[in-house]
Amino acid sequence: MKFSDLTTIGIGGELSKYNICNDGFSLLDYTYEYYLNNLLDSGYKTNSKEYKELLPVIVGDGSNLLPPDGQFDKQVFVNKAADITIFDDSFNVESGCMLEDMIDKLIDNGVFAFTALSGIPGTVGGAIVQNAGAYGSEISDYLIEISIFDFKKGKYIELSKNQLKFDYRYSKIKNDPSILVLSARFNINKNFELPSRLTDIFGAKSPKTASDFNNLKDLIIAERAKKSMIYEITDINSHGCGSFFKNPVVPLELIEDNEIFENIPSYEVADPKSIKLSAAALIEQSDLPKGFTLNGRAGLSHNHTLAIVNFGGATRADVDELCEHIKKQVFEKFNVSLEEEVVRL
Numbered sequence: 512m513k514f515s516d517l518t519t520i521g522i523g524g525e526l527s528k529y530n531i532c533n534d535g536f537s538l539l540d541y542t543y544e545y546y547l548n549n550l551l552d553s554g555y556k557t558n559s560k561e562y563k564e565l566l567p568v569i570v571g572d573g574s575n576l577l578p579p580d581g582q583f584d585k586q587v588f589v590n591k592a593a594d595i596t597i598f599d600d601s602f603n604v605e606s607g608c609m610l611e612d613m614i615d616k617l618i619d620n621g622v623f624a625f626t627a628l629s630g631i632p633g634t635v636g637g638a639i640v641q642n643a644g645a646y647g648s649e650i651s652d653y654l655i656e657i658s659i660f661d662f663k664k665g666k667y668i669e670l671s672k673n674q675l676k677f678d679y680r681y682s683k684i685k686n687d688p689s690i691l692v693l694s695a696r697f698n699i700n701k702n703f704e705l706p707s708r709l710t711d712i713f714g715a716k717s718p719k720t721a722s723d724f725n726n727l728k729d730l731i732i733a734e735r736a737k738k739s740m741i742y743e744i745t746d747i748n749s750h751g752c753g754s755f756f757k758n759p760v761v762p763l764e765l766i767e768d769n770e771i772f773e774n775i776p777s778y779e780v781a782d783p784k785s786i787k788l789s790a791a792a793l794i795e796q797s798d799l800p801k802g803f804t805l806n807g808r809a810g811l812s813h814n815h816t817l818a819i820v821n822f823g824g825a826t827r828a829d830v831d832e833l834c835e836h837i838k839k840q841v842f843e844k845f846n847v848s849l850e851e852e853v854v855r856l
């Protein structure tokens with residue numbers, strides 16, 4: 512198996528050790544056995560470089576992952592544990608459940624608060640790690656707690672939403688390979704309000720029934736597909752990791768009275784002294800139009816400036832080169848540093 516078979520960007524070399532965990536039991540079994548055989552008596556301190564090298568990599572849907580080109584020697588667990596149990600006021604979902612399957616099942620059961628996340632590829636585990644979101648809604652909105660296995664402590668632990676310190680495309684466990692998310696418990700919020708960005712965009716007339724929300728879901732998916740933000744094997748412009756960069760939050764004084772930012776859309780954030788800028792606009796106005804490529808293999812999607820995609824035969828080195836080029840160009844023009852959203856291995 513090659514890592515490129517597991518990633519939506521189609522990048523990554525041969526895997527030397529991997530297990531596919533098809534359900535919750537195999538996920539627990541394989542990972543605990545790995546802990547016992549490789550980590551517990553390794554003799555390394557848990558914060559040492561050597562211990563970190565031994566930590567496994569958990570792959571969900573591989574839609575936010577950028578692995579290296581060469582042979583990958585760390586242990587990989589591919590998580591397909593996908594059970595959902597719905598209670599009166601909450602539901603439990605295993606971390607390998609695809610977001611779209613969770614949303615479908617919830618809509619069928621009269622739970623509509625997650626519809627805005629329709630069309631985001633990936634598993635629930637990957638979404639929590641990254642606090643995935645769209646249209647003003649985030650996976651963390653109704654999260655109560657998660658169950659994890661901590662490969663440093665060798666323990667199963669529950670972490671509450673507060674402990675995860677969620678922020679824009681961030682959680683405390685992002686880029687922490689010692690944490691395996693096993694499952695999550697969410698609140699069922701029957702009185703939720705559709706995010707205003709969704710009502711603005713779709714003019715949704717207060718959908719109420721499962722059929723209304725299925726229609727809304729279809730509209731969202733159609734809207735996303737126009738931007739190649741639905742992963743489709745036949746759509747080369749979707750063969751990326753979604754948004755490669757975050758919308759940067761900068762000091763308000765940087766843009767005030769600065770005409771260079773005149774045509775850059777901006778959004779308020781909690782801190783009144785800061786402002787969030789559209790990364791897509793910054794890139795496009797740095798002479799990097801949709802479809803831009805340095806060598807024809809990796810380039811900006813023809814349908815979305817924020818997505819770096821594999822046009823065919825791209826390597827990690829191609830993506831890295833393009834990424835650096837974009838960052839440099841944006842910095843030179845706007846004095847703004849772009850931060851990446853993707854997870855690099």
Ligand SMILES: Cc1cc2nc3c(=O)[nH]c(=O)nc-3n(C[C@H](O)[C@H](O)[C@H](O)COP(=O)(O)OP(=O)(O)OC[C@H]3O[C@@H](n4cnc5c(N)ncnc54)[C@H](O)[C@@H]3O)c2cc1C
Nearest residue numbers: 571572573574575576633634636637638643644692752753
């Ligand atoms: C076409 C396209 C559109 C996209 N649109 C959006 C969007 O609108 N909004 C958005 O937020 N994102 C978007 N993304 C990015 C991506 O889909 C999300 O970040 C998604 O949540 C990643 O989930 P995954 O299962 O694929 O994670 P992976 O890519 O498999 O993993 C990502 C990281 O999470 C870790 N991880 C995964 N599962 C677990 C687990 N169970 N326990 C511990 N760690 C784990 C991995 O080790 C890795 O560090 C898009 C991607 C594509 C390709």
